[in-house]
Amino acid sequence: MNLTIVLNSIYSYLVNLRPEYDRSSRIAFTIGNISVMWYAIIIMSGAIIGTLYGYYRFGKRLGLDSDTVLTGLALGLIFGIIGARLYYVIFTASANEIEYKSFLDVINPRDGGLAIHGALIAVAIYLPIFCKLNKIKLLTLLEIALPLILFAQVVGRWGNFVNQEAFGGLVKVPNLANYGEITRYTVLDDATLIAQREALSHMLIPNFVINRMYISYSNASGFLCAGYYYPTFYFESVLNLTGIVIYMIARKHIKKILVGDGISFYLIWYGIVRFIVETMRTDPLYLGTTGIKMAELTSIIYIVLGITWLIVRRIKKIQMISCWDALYKEGANMRYDDYVMKPKKEKQNEQ
Structure with a gap:
């Protein structure tokens, strides 16, 4: 068996590659209704x-x-x-x-x-x-x-x-070339999702952020298919x-x-x-x-x-x-201490 396939299988077992987004997590708490x-x-x-x-x-x-x-x-x-x-x-x-x-x-x-x-x-x-x-x-x-x-x-x-x-946009990895034209119905395999996670990790993005960037559906105009986004x-x-x-x-x-x-x-x-x-x-x-x-x-x-x-x-x-x-500097201040609302002076006609 190909070693890459084995490693990907272990990775996908240890890491949830398709974490579900729970919309209720947007709510901090409720007061009545x-x-x-x-x-x-x-x-x-x-x-x-x-x-x-x-x-x-x-x-x-x-x-x-x-x-x-x-x-x-x-x-x-x-x-x-x-x-x-x-x-x-x-x-x-x-x-x-x-x-x-x-x-x-x-x-x-x-x-x-x-x-x-x-x-x-x-x-x-x-x-x-x-x-x-x-x-x-x-x-x-x-x-x-x-x-x-x-x-x-x-x-x-x-x-x-x-x-x-x-x-x-969808995280770009070489694996995406295997899918041809990507639509909302395209299903990315584990190897592609792992590659996307690794690409984000190489950008020094924390894992808790990466997990949130698996987006299964969105009405955003640039959404392509379920996968990891920047x-x-x-x-x-x-x-x-x-x-x-x-x-x-x-x-x-x-x-x-x-x-x-x-x-x-x-x-x-x-x-x-x-x-x-x-x-x-x-x-x-x-x-x-x-x-x-x-x-x-x-x-x-x-x-x-x-x-x-x-x-x-x-x-x-x-x-x-x-x-x-x-x-x-010592003694600096933010207020106009001598500030007074003064009417505008009328221009005097020259004699």
Whole structure:
């Protein structure tokens, strides 16, 4: 008997090559008739952890009180969730991907259906208003908040893991060539599944993630057949965490990094990462029926805006304050202590 066949038989006996996905695993617990989803808990956890770190690491020392921070977090989450859901609904409806039969369908994101770009747009509208009302320096807040928002996204991506969504294409291995054209009815043998698992393992993906990436059925447009798929949510989470670590270290030790450069870091880094990951996704949002992926288009816009801000602020010399002076130096603060709402002065006619 062929040694490879023997080894594959032993492997398939020891490892469940076709782990079944239990949809009930999405539910963390129930209160009466209400099911609380892991997806929501994970997203909330990322936002709360990021906010607490930002407050105790910077905000408290720089003059922010806990009431202001908690109010800002609560309103920010509300704006973010509304924006994320509306963005998702608008573009899935315009592309005829999902039919929303009632208002309850529109506002129900418990099983997923949130788009981070929509959340970012909503928060971008909310933050300047919040800063104006609370006399907070917007650039300083953004410098602290944006890396932490990226951290919240790092954590939030694991909601996709629980929901078995936001995955890439079928893992490519030489064995697939034996099947010709692959359809939803193609059945992959044990040797092919083992090869797919090994390919993912060589990418340093943990086994618990690999097990979740066996997908037997999905309505995602890129789903081919039951098999192992690339965990794009995992790639995005790891890459963004790497970016946060790099920027946080650089910001503390390189004095040429200015308050507000975190805006450029976020837009450029996340834009590049999301663009790369989106090329692998099998369930993207499209711009109507054009075939243009919204995340790729938005990512390009992010990158352009990030580079533009980085250059223009230095040409125009907009608030040229180093992060060291604003965040780490003794005596720095976030508030405009002398901030007063003043009416605009009327132009005096020249005599």
